[in-house]
Amino acid sequence: MATQATPIVVPTDAELLQAQADLWRHSLYYLKSMALKCAVELGIPTAIYRLGGSASIPDLITALSLPVAKQQFLSRLMRLLASSGVFSVVDSTEATYSLTPLSYLLVDGIEADDHINHAPFLLTVTATHYIDLAMGLAHWFKQDAKKPPFDHVHGASLFEESMERKHPEFHKMAMQGLIVHDNFGTNIALRELSDIYQGINSLTDCCYHGDGMTAKAIVKAFPHMKVTVLDLPQEIRKIPTDGVVNYVGGDMFKSIPRAQVVLLKMVLHHWSDEDCVKILANCKKAIASREEGGKVLIGDIVLDPASEPVMFETQLLMDVCMMLMKGGRQRDLNDWRDIFIKAGFSDFKLVKKFGARGVLEAYP
Template sequence: MTSNNVLKASEIFEGQVHLYKHLYAHAIDCMSIKWMIELGIPDIIHNHGQPISFPKLVSILQIPPSKVRGVKSLLRYLAHNGFLQILRVNHNTEENEGYALTAASQLLVKGTDHCLAPMVEYVTNPNAAHVWSHLKKWTYEDDLTLFDVSLGSTIWDFLGKNPAMNESFNEAMASDSQMMNLALRGCNWVFEGVESIVDVGGGTGTTAKAICDAFPNVKCIVFDRPQVVEKLSGTSNLTYVGGDMFESIPKADAVLLKWILHDWNDEDCKKILENCKEAISGKGERRKVIVIENVINEGQDEQGVTGLKLALDVKITCLLNGKERREEEWEKLFVEAGFGSYKISPFTGCLSLIQICP
């Protein structure tokens, strides 16, 4: 940069590229992923059993000739963003551009135990995406969330009055829980000696079922809003209970809070944790609260992971008046809620597992 804060032409052009990259990616990034799911492209490539040529894919999708160029443009953009791998493959004795799935797009193949397509479908729903156009108004409306400002109600009230969106939300949370279940398989030490556990905000029970499968002797209680669990049936070691976590939580050796606390402000979190402390009835090391959340740590995390955590912090702050927290913020919460100790362990690529004890 030149003196007096005057930009050189090269810096202006570099800034323009940076601005336009984020400006145009705002809608294209998420909507191109949604487009790929709606057309079933991950499933087609997966079922093909090998990289698929562009002509073959166009044929299967029955793309009109006028849209072939546009489809290739979208596929190349998705490949640039890491959702496809471009290869050279043979088709009818001719070499053509072809595509293979990456680790990210394999998560969009339907019918697998790690499919995140429902999460994409919920996040890209027009009702969910529309609220972000009200950020300016949100900034000046004291204590209101983006949902309050844009839809006139909290997200929970909105979901309660919109069964289709509520179902989409529950499916999205269940798909994310599948990813957590994959991580839980390597966490036997967390459940050692635990005879009963209540999964607060456990939705339709995806995580609880995984715990029951891995630990048949553990009694699991899924605790959520009555409208979420009222039509669900349990098993010999899995039960569903409806209620309000701000009032009381069912008794158990341990309590699981999976992506719950980031939805709420510090005062609400303190109340939830106090109720958890009242609920845990196990003895010794069995008596604990297991928290699965983000822990922001710019000093140790990779830049991409930090970027994701900060983006989630913006999302949670604006939509719910919650927040993602740094370790010192977590520690303050635990102490104020009356807990004596905690331990943070790595869990997934961005989430941590925190055990807190009285």
């Protein structure tokens, strides 16, 4: 029996007017990204920080050595960014702005263990190398292309040596952005989730173009633990040996150094489900039995429609981001369950939500 067509409901006048405003907003969302990029390139977050935490538009014009004639335009830029939560308004009369937690992440030069300047990530995903992917997305869908959009457009793979040869400056920034993306939150996790590390005697950290920072933080928090870092040989050669962490050059698709526990932090979202199953199967071979405390720890985005709308939108944007860049994906709990089962694990659980991410444990 043919499915009956759903009757078309003609929107009301009020709905159409609201729809037009919504269409304007969605069509111009990119201007928020570009305004934020502009603010970072001008050094506005750092300038506000150095001016004591708040600054007027004239203060910023002076601190940034901008032409006085640009004052009215800077005011409009800051007004937009403040409405988006990038800055907060201290005094609307004097147009004075202060940092928010978001813009604090973009301050350069803060000497604190927990602070990582996120500018490299922002500047990577707002660069023309990346914007071009989004601009050509409809064309990519029409092509019988098995490669992700990035490889299809640039003829090279993001984060890999092929991109370094073609566009060394962008590659350098992208690698810095990847490290920022992967390393942020490590110390917060070690404080808030210290219980999941209790009883672990040995751990292998499977990295994807890492710098060893996570492993060093784990050893600092748990000096008794034997920690090994596995990464590609060319990446391992870049990390200075410290006599504390064991660094091994290899390939997680082939084998993983044995340990009681294997850690995969912000790794699996780079890969397809089939590739993730291969990686996880090798993890299962490397860890101890469940009775001996064997498990795989995963830190990655867990899509959750029950999250508040802005957080869920962030997760979905990161999903399309991975689709464009690496052909990977973000996963909900059912997706995670499927790849764990296919890799031979007996059970898993979501330990805790962690910002836009989640911490999962998979058991052999």
